[in-house]
Every structure is written in structure tokens, then in C-alpha cells.
Amino acid sequence: xxxxxxxxxxxxxxxxxxxxxxxxxxxxxxxxxxxxxxxxxxxxxxxxxxxxxxxxxxxxxxxxxxxxxxxxxxxxxxxxxxxxxxxxxxxxxxxxxxxxxxxxxxxxxxxxxxxxxxxxxxxx
Numbered sequence: 814x815x816x817x818x819x820x821x822x823x824x825x826x827x828x829x830x831x832x833x834x835x836x837x838x839x840x841x842x843x844x845x846x847x848x849x850x851x852x853x854x855x856x857x858x859x860x861x862x863x864x865x866x867x868x869x870x871x872x873x874x875x876x877x878x879x880x881x882x883x884x885x886x887x888x889x890x891x892x893x894x895x896x897x898x899x900x901x902x903x904x905x906x907x908x909x910x911x912x913x914x915x916x917x918x919x920x921x922x923x924x925x926x927x928x929x930x931x932x933x934x935x936x937x
Contacts, residue, residue, distance in 0.1 A: 878903065
């Protein structure tokens, strides 16, 4: 994805999340990953420990990288938490490059899941 398009779509996602959750500031990548993880977990639990929040971000990263063959869904544990198997290493080095890579995957996820469709149709 071209840099300008990624930046535009990422900003759309940030505004969508900010407006949906009625926050004052735009969310960073970690906050968006946390929300993706919550969506993938699909439990009604609303309070998470610090470790569980990290687990939610891990769930998000695994889910975002499944379409490119980096991870494979293995199943749910007895508490309903998803587990994934690593299939191949992620070929992105450096914090900035990894951040851009994950933003692109977040944009693809939001598009695939139709999460911004409500924004387009005015059904928020």
C-alpha cells in the first residue's frame, strides 16, 4: 500500500475509534491492537489485567497476520481465549517498520471486517 494511502486509512481508523468510544485523543497503535484483540476474543468481560491486555494485543497481531500465513489459528482454550501457531517469521525489522507493517494489517482487517462501512453509511 502506498504511504499516503496507508496514512489516510490509518487516520480514518483512528478517528473512527476515537468517535466510537467518545475519546478526546486519537488512539495509538497499541490501543487499536487492544480493541482488535477484544473483538477477536469476543467475551463479555470488560476488565482485564495488565497481562491480559498484553495477551489481547498478541491475539490481535496473530489474527492480523493469519491472511499472510504468519500464524494459524489452533483453537480456544477452556476459558475461550484463542491460541495461534507460528508458521513463519515476520520479515520486518526495526520498530518503525514493524509499526507501519502492523498499521497496514489493521487497515486490511478493518476493511475485511466491514468496520468502517457504518461510518460510510452514517449508521454509527
